[in-house]
Amino acid sequence: MVRIGQAIMLHRGGDREEARNRFAALWTETDVDADLFHRCTIAHYMADTQDDPADELAWDLRALAAADALDQDRVSWGEHQLAVRSLYPSLYLNLAADHVKLGDEEAARQELERARAKLDALPADAYGEGIRAAIERLEKRIADGAASPGGAVDGSSGGTDQLP
Template sequence: MVRIGQAIMLHRGGDREEARNRFAALWQETDPDADLFHRCTIAHYMADTQDDPADELAWDLRALAAADALHDGHRQGGEHQLAVRSLYPSLHLNVAAGHARLGNEDAARSALARAREKLAALAADAYGQGVRAAVERLEKQLSDGAAAPGGPLDGDGGAGHLP
């Protein structure tokens, strides 16, 4: 987690390429069956470092797949399940925003509905309020037709990628 945190700090500090390189190395080092929480976290943040919206969505989907495997409890115990439960709304939101950026409105709406279903897991803190507000913004943008390529979601982050 320390090395993941360091890569996150690099990204937040503006060194997107080095963060991407470090996340890629961490991804290669983690075991797909034993390190699900770490892989979820790495993929979640790796998505933020991508230049291509399709690549960003692919990493968001990897994060969601790792969270699903962890949440289902088929491979690991419950020590990280609470953290994953509170991460689900953001994971689904990011998948929705990715689909929207690529013009896949039906997929975006479906993922956004799943994000909305998971909002109850969020605390009434700044993080929870931020995710809820981002869900509302993306719903409005989709209803306003902003999901089409070239629309407001195309390239500017739209609903935003949340931790």
């Protein structure tokens, strides 16, 4: 987790390429069956380092698949149980944002519905409020035409908000 945290800090500091390289190395080092929590975390953040929206979607789907494998009791959740449950709204939110970037409004709306269905797992803290607010913002962007061809995801030409 320390190395994952270091890669996250690199990304948040603006070094997407180095963060992407470190996440890729961590991804290859993790065991597909034994390190599901780590794989979920790596893929979740690796998605944010992608330049191509289709690649971002692919990584977000990997994160969801790892979370689902944990949720299906194929492994022991251990101390990660609450963390994974509270990650679902963010995973679905990120998938919705990916679909907006790709111009698929219907898929984005479906993912936002899935995110809303998991909101009860969020803590009543800044993280939980941030996810709730991000869902509201993305719903508004979709209503304002963000998923239409040429529509900007954040209403400007500068990219998207950093989603949790």
